[in-house]
Amino acid sequence: MKAFRFGLALGLGLVMLAQGSAFAAWKTLAPLEMAGAGLAATSLDGRVYVGGGRALTGPQSTFDVYDPKANSWLPLTALPDGLADFGMAGVGGKLYVAGGSSALAKGQPSAALWIYDPASTRWTRGPDMPAPRMNYGFVAVGGKLYGIGGVGPEAGRVFVFDPVSGAWSTAAALPHPRRALAVAVSGARIYAIGGLDSAGAVSSAVDIFDPAKGTWSAGPALPEGRAAATAGAIGTTVHLVGGQRLQPLKTYDDHFVLTGGAWSKAAALPTPRHGSASAVLEKTWYVLGGGAGAGVFTDFTASDVVEAYQAD
Numbered sequence: 001m002k003a004f005r006f007g008l009a010l011g012l013g014l015v016m017l018a019q020g021s022a023f024a025a026w027k028t029l030a031p032l033e034m035a036g037a038g039l040a041a042t043s044l045d046g047r048v049y050v051g052g053g054r055a056l057t058g059p060q061s062t063f064d065v066y067d068p069k070a071n072s073w074l075p076l077t078a079l080p081d082g083l084a085d086f087g088m089a090g091v092g093g094k095l096y097v098a099g100g101s102s103a104l105a106k107g108q109p110s111a112a113l114w115i116y117d118p119a120s121t122r123w124t125r126g127p128d129m130p131a132p133r134m135n136y137g138f139v140a141v142g143g144k145l146y147g148i149g150g151v152g153p154e155a156g157r158v159f160v161f162d163p164v165s166g167a168w169s170t171a172a173a174l175p176h177p178r179r180a181l182a183v184a185v186s187g188a189r190i191y192a193i194g195g196l197d198s199a200g201a202v203s204s205a206v207d208i209f210d211p212a213k214g215t216w217s218a219g220p221a222l223p224e225g226r227a228a229a230t231a232g233a234i235g236t237t238v239h240l241v242g243g244q245r246l247q248p249l250k251t252y253d254d255h256f257v258l259t260g261g262a263w264s265k266a267a268a269l270p271t272p273r274h275g276s277a278s279a280v281l282e283k284t285w286y287v288l289g290g291g292a293g294a295g296v297f298t299d300f301t302a303s304d305v306v307e308a309y310q311a312d
Contacts, residue, residue, distance in 0.1 A: 032073065036289045043090065109134040130170065194229055
């Protein structure tokens, strides 16, 4: 009996140690100034920028910057429009915000492109996207910006913006069109992960785009389908956390890692969420906001939580 109790205690101790080490990689940081789901974020010149999102009041126009040295948020000049489910990316010292569910358009998809200059703290209007787009991925690769997936006319088309010429073009279409997908850049390639397909089913598909070749290839499918998860890459490792399913409603804390051509599980997200934004700064991945409740409960459960994952 004593041996059994010792073994049980040792087993529980090892489980607790494993759980403790699993969460040790995550750290809770200063919360957002305003809770939101469907917000957007990116990193630029050593800082993390976040804006928009929706709560019970609809799409928001908040825009803030995070100083990692001070662990503090500073409010900046508000977005020109209240936006949710939009794209934000940084390139060439400036930030680009495109598409989204627009407050000015009463929740309809927008085609507007806005450009923020951190030096002047001013927004200027850029050329509109070829078509309105929301619930999509927006990333920078090789000095250009890529809009992938989402909701809007011809949503399978990939929109490409060149800040130098100031012109939009299109690239090879996404092989499996879907919305609420997660998008990350690793090794100068774009990973389009999960989402909801045209029938509204949660997808486990992973499509990889090579901008240099202009071609798509199939990546290893997720172990389980996810919608409204967020993804980022630390070095050559792609991370994906959170997400939701709609039937039945569920919000996830799972953390999947793609390395060596296969997905595995890593330390779970401490706060289950979906519709979060994320950004990578050096070897730290910041996951911001999101909704704790799935489906119709998203806006009622919008979060201000900021958690960061530190790579080894």
